[in-house]
Amino acid sequence: MRQWRYALFAGVAGAMLFVTGCGGNGSDKADDVVKPAAAGVTASPSTTSSAPTGGDPSSAASLTVAKDAKLGSLVIDGLGMTLYRFDKDVPGNGTSNCNDECAKTWPPVLADDPAATSDINPDLLGTVTRADGRKQVTVGKWPLYRYSLDTKPGDVKGQNVGGVWFAAAPDGKKAGAPRPALSVVDNPKLGKILTDGQGKTLYLFTKDTPWPMKTACDATCLKKWTPSGVVTAADAKAAGLDPKVLFTFTTPNGTKQEAYNCWPAYTFNGDTEAGQTNGQNVGGVWFAIKQDITIDRGKTIPAAKGTPGTSAPSKSGSGSDSGSGSGSDKDTLDPDDLTLNSAGSGY
Incomplete structure (x- = not known):
């Protein structure tokens, strides 16, 4: 729990x-x-979606930390959904390597100015510009995504998918990894x-x-x-x-x-x-x-x-x-x- x-x-x-x-x-x-950063900060209306799942890449971009029984501390969005990082991305190079069909399965977390509770060091928050010009949230320089098959807060169905997708820890590392x-x-x-x-x-x-x-x-x-x-x-x-x-x-x-x-x-x-x-x-x-x-x-x-x-x-x-x-x-x-x-x- x-x-x-x-x-x-x-x-x-x-x-x-x-x-x-x-x-x-x-x-x-x-x-x-x-x-x-102040707890409870919410994303602007332009970056918030009321739908907790699905292909809409716009998601609540106010980040915080939750505890998973197996993975420990991991990053979630303002809707309580687990956020993931992609091993095929290169942190800090200004690009995301998940686009088109990939982005339908793994909707990017979008925000021009991401916010977080005090569990996450605000200095580690940032953005990268995607191929379509939109800003994607990063933690520790790793772009963040949701997983379309996570249907409710607490789901971590995207963990280790394909050996390249992992829940993100508060510093951008892989949650649960040694x-x-x-x-x-x-x-x-x-x-x-x-x-x-x-x-x-x-x-x-x-x-x-x-x-x-x-x-x-x-x-x-x-x-x-x-x-x-x-x-x-x-x-x-x-x-x-x-x-x-x-x-x-x-x-x-x-x-x-x-x-x-x-x-x-x-x-x-x-x-x-x-x-x-x-x-x-x-x-x-x-x-x-x-x-x-x-x-x-x-x-x-x-x-x-x-x-x-x-x-x-x-x-x-x-x-x-x-x-x-x-x-x-x-x-x-x-x-x-x-x-x-x-x-x-x-x-």
Whole structure:
């Protein structure tokens, strides 16, 4: 049974230190605050059809996320119908390869200006121009379709048809398909950023210290931010990273946490669906980890620039991880300009 689920945006907190070395573990591995779209936004009359099924390619273009017992989170339209992606499309190239008879079976989702609830990162929404000049909605650069044989909300009869049609996950990936332990999402506002095996964005905390490695995320902080799991060298290579960027250290409770260029990685509990970046620039000190990482044992912070919806990180915000309280100079600087001094003790 499906259950509607809307993203909850949560605050954050924290500060505690513990020390471990950032060094011996990296070389032996072989391999905004976001403003979410308002819930319940509807498509314009020109892009909405009252018919839930059939060959009419115009469908309610307000997207949200539903849960399927087997496939997990998947994208549905404003009429509750499952939306699909087509493996023969090429994401981001501006074309759809389902036309004519194909489009009768798989009606494209049409809208000039698609909308979504907060379960879907609005930065991942877009459109491509079809051969007939109409705009088709995309998520994560994948064009979206309905299936004419789905007759009611909850149907997923189009799943795996021909081995090329799949329900779309909230980030445009295939719903229900296994994910690699480490992936890259090309976010239009933040660039190429890292995600974990559930598609959740990986973040760093600029109040942490990379050398010698310390974490400033205490027990209260950890209620909102979860240390990321360890990945392998093969995982890093598959994501386009040099395995030498990986460093592993032990958390206070004895578990292992992955770090990138000596910066510990976390996921944000406010990201409830794959592809969300609700943790970006929280308090001016939490940033998504970018794919392009300089290997210098933490001297360069691999933080993605910007807050979704703006052009750069806030330089006037506070310095606490909850977005309140006083902050140091390092908390309000452009992350790409932050470098440790030679002693590794400050900025």
